[in-house]
Amino acid sequence: MRMWPDGYGRILLDGVDSTNAEALRRAGDLAGPAWICAHRQSAGRGRRGRAWAMPEGNFAASLALRTAEPPERRALRSFVAALALFDAVAEAVGSDRGLALKWPNDVLLNGGKMAGILLEGQGEVLVIGLGVNLVAVPDAAALETGAVAAVSILGETGVRVGAEDFLDRLAAAYAPWETRLVTYGFEPVRQAWLARAARLGERIVARTARETHEGTFETVDASGALVLKTAKGRESIAAADIFFG
Numbered sequence: 001m002r003m004w005p006d007g008y009g010r011i012l013l014d015g016v017d018s019t020n021a022e023a024l025r026r027a028g029d030l031a032g033p034a035w036i037c038a039h040r041q042s043a044g045r046g047r048r049g050r051a052w053a054m055p056e057g058n059f060a061a062s063l064a065l066r067t068a069e070p071p072e073r074r075a076l077r078s079f080v081a082a083l084a085l086f087d088a089v090a091e092a093v094g095s096d097r098g099l100a101l102k103w104p105n106d107v108l109l110n111g112g113k114m115a116g117i118l119l120e121g122q123g124e125v126l127v128i129g130l131g132v133n134l135v136a137v138p139d140a141a142a143l144e145t146g147a148v149a150a151v152s153i154l155g156e157t158g159v160r161v162g163a164e165d166f167l168d169r170l171a172a173a174y175a176p177w178e179t180r181l182v183t184y185g186f187e188p189v190r191q192a193w194l195a196r197a198a199r200l201g202e203r204i205v206a207r208t209a210r211e212t213h214e215g216t217f218e219t220v221d222a223s224g225a226l227v228l229k230t231a232k233g234r235e236s237i238a239a240a241d242i243f244f245g
């Protein structure tokens with residue numbers, strides 16, 4: 001494994017089932033935090049048990065971190081990862097125009113979903129999986145009804161970014177956000193995330209497994225929960241899928 005000055009290892013694979021699965025398998029052998037990146041995934045995993053399709057040329061990587069933090073603190077890494085993705089993409093295309101963050105952990109470009117994040121854990125290991133549509137979008141049939149359409153960086157900006165180049169940019173962008181979280185806590189990360197949030201102050205729909213909440217997106221609270229102002233009052237939602245309508 002190559003080590004980089006930021007102290008994060010890098011493992012580059014041609015193909016794997018899922019970089020998250022691979023990171024969990026290798027976690028016990030890793031001496032420190034490490035990025036595991038693959039050019040191809042045969043069984044990419046998305047949120048809520050969904051599959052994550054990865055057309056040729058797109059980006060898949062997982063960061064394996066060891067942490068003794070409680071689950072609610074670990075979950076805040078999705079905001080750190082989203083900010084790192086935002087910065088890495090802005091750096092790669094030379095502009096942050098059209099980039100926005102969608103709660104809880106998607107990155108939008110010109111209103112379409114360009115990247116997703118999946119956190120998984122096992123004991124003291126936290127795996128942060130990031131998938132980015134660098135050059136192509138998955139088949140629209142794979143999308144849930146009402147979900148934000150998928151877009152690619154190439155399709156929206158005309159800029160072709162290679163996966164290894166993107167890993168360098170992402171790793172460089174991730175390290176300072178991780179340091180901010182560990183040093184100063186969630187507040188600066190929360191503020192930075194809110195400054196890049198999609199649909200803040202607008203009406204959105206949040207669907208959990210059992211309920212649908214509709215209201216104005218007020219903020220994200222100190223625990224990372226979505227705060228909606230609804231007809232019933234202020235509601236804090238820890239996990240949901242968001243629809244813009």
Ligand SMILES: O=C(O)CCCC[C@@H]1SC[C@@H]2NC(=O)N[C@@H]21
Binds near residue numbers: 020044052129
């Ligand atoms: O549903 C989502 O939006 C999250 C998608 C996360 C996909 C990435 S690709 C790299 C890593 N490996 C996986 O199997 N999933 C994540």
